[in-house]
Amino acid sequence: MFFPYATFFFLSGLFFVSSIKNRSKKVFLWSKFKNVIYPYAVWSLIQGGVEVFFSKYTNAKTSISDVLLFPLYPRAQFWFLYALFMIFIICAIIYHKKYFLKLLPVFFLVSFVVYVCSGDFGNGFHFNYVSQNAVFFFLGCMFSKYYQILMKIMSNKSFAVLTCLFVLMEYLYFIQYGNNYLPLNLYTALIAFISIAWVSNTSILLSGYNFRWLENIGKLSLIIYLVHILAASDTRIILSKIFHVESWLIHVLLGTFIGVTAPLIFYKLVVRYRLNFIFEYPSHKKITIV
Numbered sequence: 001m002f003f004p005y006a007t008f009f010f011l012s013g014l015f016f017v018s019s020i021k022n023r024s025k026k027v028f029l030w031s032k033f034k035n036v037i038y039p040y041a042v043w044s045l046i047q048g049g050v051e052v053f054f055s056k057y058t059n060a061k062t063s064i065s066d067v068l069l070f071p072l073y074p075r076a077q078f079w080f081l082y083a084l085f086m087i088f089i090i091c092a093i094i095y096h097k098k099y100f101l102k103l104l105p106v107f108f109l110v111s112f113v114v115y116v117c118s119g120d121f122g123n124g125f126h127f128n129y130v131s132q133n134a135v136f137f138f139l140g141c142m143f144s145k146y147y148q149i150l151m152k153i154m155s156n157k158s159f160a161v162l163t164c165l166f167v168l169m170e171y172l173y174f175i176q177y178g179n180n181y182l183p184l185n186l187y188t189a190l191i192a193f194i195s196i197a198w199v200s201n202t203s204i205l206l207s208g209y210n211f212r213w214l215e216n217i218g219k220l221s222l223i224i225y226l227v228h229i230l231a232a233s234d235t236r237i238i239l240s241k242i243f244h245v246e247s248w249l250i251h252v253l254l255g256t257f258i259g260v261t262a263p264l265i266f267y268k269l270v271v272r273y274r275l276n277f278i279f280e281y282p283s284h285k286k287i288t289i290v
Contacts, residue, residue, distance in 0.1 A: 003191065003192050003195035003196070005080055005133070006133070006136045006192040006195065006196060007136075007195065007196050007199050008080060008084075009083075009084065009087070009133045009134075009136035009137045009140065010136045010137070010139055010140040010143070010196050010200075011140060012084055012087075012088075012137060012140060013136065013137035013138060013139060013140025013141045013143075013144075014140035014141070014143055014144050015140075015144070016088075016091060016137070016140070016141055016144075017100065017101065017141060017144055017145075018144070019031075020091075020092065020095055021097060025092045025093075025095065028088075028092055029088065029089065029092055032085060032088045033085070034280075034281035035281070036081050036084055036085045036088070037081070037085055038280075038281040039081070039222070039226055039279055039280075040070075040074075040078050040081040040082060040085075041070065041071075042277075042278060042279075043078065043226045043227075044067070044070035044074070044075055044078050045067065045070070046230075046278075047075070047076065047078075047229065047230055048062065048066070048067030048070065048075055049067065050230055051067070052064055052067060054237065076229060077225070077229055079129065080225075082126070082129065083126070083129035083130070083133055086126065086129055086130055087129075087130060087133065087134055087137050090130065090134070091137070094107070101145055104138065104141055104142055104145060105142070107138050107141075108135065108138040108139060108141075108142055111134040111135040111137075111138050112135050112189065114131045114134065114135070115131065115132060115134070115135040115184060115189060116184070116185060116186060116189065117131075118131040118132045118184050119183050119184065132184060135189070136192065136196065139193070139196065143200070150200075151204065154200065154201045154204050154205075156205070158201055159198075159201045159202065159205060162194060162197050162198040162201055163198060165194050165198075166194050166195060166198045169190065169191050169194055170191065173187055173188075173191060216264075217260065217264075220263075220264060220267060222279075223263050223264070223266075223267045223279060224259075224260055224263045224264070226263070226279065227262065227263035227266055227267075228259040228260065228262075228263055229259075231258050231259050231262035231263055231266075232255040232256070232258060232259035235251075235254055235255050235258040235259070236251055236255055239251060239254065267279070
């Protein structure tokens with residue numbers, strides 16, 4: 001689960017400058033509160049409530065008090081939204097329209113050093129959310145700055161090279177040498193950078209084709225992110241407890257399929273019955289999450 005989240009922070013950084021440059025910092029942070037913290041709070045309660053209800057069917061036991069502590073302790077996959085908002089606050093504070101892009105290499109290098117040394121900083125006040133992820137956010141900012149140059153570099157040849165590097169690094173570090181994603185170090189940073197480059201290169205190549213279904217999935221990625229755990233875990237419970245299916249392959253394939261399609265179907269129902277407040281901060285204007 002390491003490099004997908006690194007990619008998420010990278011993508012958030014990719015659009016940071018374009019999102020803040022024509023706004024005041026106050027307006028920017030308010031928009032991020034509505035788009036990040038609001039769904040974080042709503043879905044922490046929804047998913048937490050479901051976990052409490054189904055605790056007797058799962059290995060993890062969840063109490064109501066655990067759920068209500070979400071303002072201080074993020075639950076499950078929602079830690080990403082919590083961490084992202086922390087990074088948005090820090091970046092908004094240091095942002096200066098005239099100097100931010102010029103200082104980006106410095107911010108990136110500092111965040112890289114902090115990442116490599118993150119084990120020495122500890123987890124107090126959730127600082128690890130920043131120390132372990134800001135480097136990927138600033139990498140996204142760097143990518144947006146040099147976007148035109150990188151677009152010329154990324155091709156079928158670079159895709160082939162990155163694919164080989166990606167597979168080789170993953171195999172050597174995790175299989176051959178039996179490591180995991182902790183502790184974070186130069187090697188995990190390199191793996192994450194190569195993985196992000198591979199995903200970026202793949203996305204650029206795919207953008208040349210008219211895959212509308214893939215585009216729609218991308219536009220509704222936040223919806224999928226918020227709902228997929230409930231959909232996939234319920235699928236696992238039904239397969240195991242009702243149909244007594246133990247095949248890991250069936251669990252992976254069906255869990256992935258349901259984890260993507262069920263949130264999309266659920267979103268269609270939400271829009272149809274005008275229950276958008278489940279995903280969106282209430283507004284008089286009609287808003288579609290992308």
